[in-house]
Amino acid sequence: MPVASDDHGSTDQEPDQAGQRRHVVDHHGLRHHGDSEVGPGLVDLAVNVRQGMPPTWLREILVSSMSEISAYPNAERATRVVAEYHGRDPDEVLLTVGAAEAFTLLARVLATARPVVVHPQFTEPEAALRAVGLVPDRVVLPDPFVLDASLIPGDADLVMIGNPTNPTSVLHPAATIASLARPGRCLVVDEAFADCVPGEPESLASVRLPGLVVVRSLTKTWGLAGLRIGYVIGPPELVAAMREAQPLWxxxxxxxAAAEACVSPRAQAEAARWAEEMAGRRQVLADGLGALGAYVVPEARGSFVCVRLPHALRLRTLLRKKGFAVRRADTFPGLGPEWLRVAVRDDETTAAFLAALKEARDDLPA
Incomplete structure (x- = not known):
């Protein structure tokens, strides 16, 4: 696949039909994320990070790793362990500072003439492209947001999609995504929430296809957002280019240490149990929202649900006054002001949230 030989200059312009450059006004807050919704005293249903983490055994591993903090970090062993977990070679894996760094590195090294981002999805892939002067085409999936491969332009040489997708919580069939892979195209699949799905049946992390790149995160399930750890799996030549673009150490x-620990048999067994339990809690949340007249995107498979309801932004403000933070979803291309994203929590928290939402709805002026 094409790899850029030099840096792109930053711009907020794109070519018009005559080939001239014109100013692009992006009305979506691509850099707005759930953490900006959280505040003192608020119950957090805005951030898709598992609560009460990391577990004690993982904390102990992290504390123990501090004994090696005086030496420069060496990623060779952790890279090998992660590669073995997915049945890949070490030269197909690059550990990154969370999934977000992976998108930044991809944007820096790929030479792309027609990038396409499938929306609604996590906005950082598009933001990373725009940061290096690339303005991608947007393929916006209609509700219920299931991938239709025929919507992807045939000449797209970069396609980016989430699975399960944030914020819709939709899990696309692996075969449908795989059908988009072809020589000369880079197909980037964001699997940050893949471990929310028991058995990860639609993951492509262990599959080799032309130009396929899989981005994974370890921050969601294990509560490591502040530590920043993720990884990329892809063709060796692309991974090598990303490694060269990544800062040293x-x-x-x-x-x-977290990367090794989180792919261990112990961790995977715990993650599988959590995914099963979370699925039940997600259904309780979805059913409760439906009983209040909200539309929930069907077949949710992530640790969150995407909800449409009248006066959503006003309800979001009223919920904050009642002590609950939810994620506005109108900053995701393809969604509007009537959409919210709500994280799955324990049943007690969900019950309290649903009661607050009912009160907020009843408080709206007629």
């Missing part, structure tokens, strides 16, 4: 020693 980017991933810290504790983060490397």
């Amino acid at each position: 980017a991933v810290s020693t504790p983060a490397l």
